[in-house]
Amino acid sequence: MVAPAIRVAPNAAKRATSLLSAIQFGHPPTCPCHSNPSYHDARQPGQMANALRRHMSTPMDLSLQKEYAFEMSASSIRFGLGVTKEVGMDLSNMKARRVCIVTDPNVEKLDAMNHVRENLAREGIEYTVYNQVRTEPKDSSVKDAIAFAKNYEPDAFVALGGGSVMDTAKLMNLYTVYRDADFLDFVNSPVGKGLPVAQKLLPLIAIPTTAGTGSETSGTAIFDLVSKRAKTGVAHRNLKPTLGICDPLNTRTMPSAVHAASGLDVLCHSLESWTAIPYDQRMPRPQNPINRPAYQGANPISDIFSLHSLRSTVKYLTRAVKDPEDFEAQQQMLLASTLAGIGFGNAGVHLCHGMSYPISGQNPGYQHAGYNVDSPIIPHGVSVAVTAPSVFRFTAASNPERHLIAAEAFGVDIANVKKESAGEVLGEAIRKFLLExxxxxxxxxDLGFKHSDIDNLVEGTIPQKRVLMLAPQLDRELEGEKAQLAKIFEDSM
Amino acid sequence: MVAPAIRVAPNAAKRATSLLSAIQFGHPPTCPCHSNPSYHDARQPGQMANALRRHMSTPMDLSLQKEYAFEMSASSIRFGLGVTKEVGMDLSNMKARRVCIVTDPNVEKLDAMNHVRENLAREGIEYTVYNQVRTEPKDSSVKDAIAFAKNYEPDAFVALGGGSVMDTAKLMNLYTVYRDADFLDFVNSPVGKGLPVAQKLLPLIAIPTTAGTGSETSGTAIFDLVSKRAKTGVAHRNLKPTLGICDPLNTRTMPSAVHAASGLDVLCHSLESWTAIPYDQRMPRPQNPINRPAYQGANPISDIFSLHSLRSTVKYLTRAVKDPEDFEAQQQMLLASTLAGIGFGNAGVHLCHGMSYPISGQNPGYQHAGYNVDSPIIPHGVSVAVTAPSVFRFTAASNPERHLIAAEAFGVDIANVKKESAGEVLGEAIRKFLLExxxxxxxxxDLGFKHSDIDNLVEGTIPQKRVLMLAPQLDRELEGEKAQLAKIFEDSM
Known part of the structure; x- marks a missing residue:
């Protein structure tokens, strides 16, 4: 029997165990605790604990240490057909009396919104609706939303919509609780101060109407900081919603093109978190657990979610896009999107996402078919997937086995594929998948970019430190990094 | 490629989709909303929503409806070698100033306890230690612990130990917050009132020192209610710890026999949650989401955890037991135990667990080798595993595919196995695994039971409604159920 889930475990296991062996057998290069090899005299199990106890009382510069732990955290997730109608009771159970419903002008017109309103009314809960969320939020739109929430002073939030709505609602919650904080206090460094979210936030129930973002499970909120021309955000596990309500009735309203684009986001969430650098290669080790980032690198728990959602997406996305009546595929994509959210929410994403921000931000005028908006748009999922074949050709050398397992998820017979070909094989599998x-x-x-745009695309990618730090194979020297990014953009033309 | 994780999905998908098809194509027998077939005139996607909206405004008797949703909820989990030493900072981050550490007299002597003390002291946190947790808690021991906590009035709890310690700490937390509640208010019905845990409890950090219970992830707390001669407890997702700290250093202190017994608990958690009745076959549908039980039946998310932990346990348990130096296997078992905890914490267990309570409670005098206690003991893991071969022979007909996938996890080549043989094949695989x-x-x-004990064992199993309701194939009529249980006990002699 060849069971992928088992075959994968050894990689994870190997990483986890390397720490232990480092302590026990004293390999200085991977030492998790400090860089003084003279400590490594512990050969017996009993001594291992002694060695570690000594470490605990020895001051050390953690900023020079690699990570040694990971944390898995996710919103509670409820999944079921028609389950949106439980939201009123949930809010009552949470003792909410004054709720801010966050949505956008399109979602506001859907049945789902009527259900939410009806439910809150039935429970006698006072509410207001903020319907001005901007698709692909900017700092200005987020600040407007925050001002609205601060003024209303709700005791709970409901977010009904896609990633933009859920992300905006998280930020409304954050800055309603931290009323006097500066907007940049919690924004990811180096753009903002990147402070941890230490205070308990208000209850937030997230109800996705797309199957892509996974935002209902995670503590990440993304927006454009216009003055810095950077796509950035706030990411902390304490920002995560209290509950995600995943109701397949709510994603039925997506047009085919939105099914496709949001599904491609799921595909890249899965692939990027699966291939991100391992958590125990991340530096520095946090001095306090509250500073451990949500985007930690691949770890044995995120791996389970990432690989599972990758396989589901390969299996169901094309069906969901091609046949609007294929409810099974649509439901499976909503589930895959949530599972991928738990995966990348605890492991992170890397190059496809890092490079997507300048791609959509510097759009030369491309208007994606099937999107009825009045200005040019490269949907987020399209902008992440367009570089994927080149990205995974580039990252494959870091861990050919994982890239081959990913290729296998696309149906490739990898029995006779050499490790050196892992990148080619996976890149080609993704290319074919996008074509089909x-x-x-x-x-x-095809998006209208020219070779002469590449320098600007590279410059726009560089500030995405939070995700670039998780990219395997990427040069840590700026010039080398730029050359590598330029090559990947070039290969993606 | 044949990927088990994908192959399994269709079962889950089929269940989820059956709801949708029921609404759309009007199959009254599986109708999720009501039993009036005249509503089922909806043939078009647009009408589906209309049909459902009508349902929402139609009063219906939910107690006659099957479940239509599931909820996945788990403590945050941090995993890493030596990560126990972060507990002081965690408590500081949670603003805890007065902490009750819960443990037992054996664990109190371990290094882990020194680390916890040292850490709290370093953060200047006031604390007390309750070290009187009883292994296999009784209501009297739990009440003593609660009285201690109420008197100390902590603002947070730390549980350091195995399942008994973590479960006792959960109950101390519950009844410290609900100071005036009657002890039976939250205890599972029909023994207690089974009230939901609606109030927010105090922060509780659970640090397991065994790899078996998974209690660090779940909202379940088990004890013996002596007057009723029933193993019962409290189970609600809001009872779950805030954080589980899984430190492989803390499970290194287990003797081989404890590795084995606690690992068998993981094995049965995985197998039972994987084969439990599907969530959408459970009745009644809860009237309020807060009444949705934690033990919901198998669902597409619990399936991922259950199957993964089953495969890990088969792979690593024997190694962890036979070679005390095999740190990789020990770490993998701690991880498997936590993952199985998330699986069964949201799906439940069934016959092995239900039947284990009278087995350990009516112990004729068996003293398990390697357990240094002064009275006879059948360790929990041993008492659940001893019936496993017979249990899965009995349940296999409910879902032969799942039982075959489980057999495959044990390394059986199932390519040419007929469905009718699924139970035999899985039962035999488990028997061989236990032997090895x-x-x-x-x-x-071997435990000292005689054929004449079977009636009493059956009588002791019947009150375990909460888990028996999740057992596939079990007769819902009392006499039929008793006969079936007697047969399984007989087959387990």
Missing amino acids: LGDQPKGLK | LGDQPKGLK
């Missing part, structure tokens, strides 16, 4: 999905740009040229 | 593990009773006879 249909209506996708074949590369950056 | 070593030092395990081959059946109830």
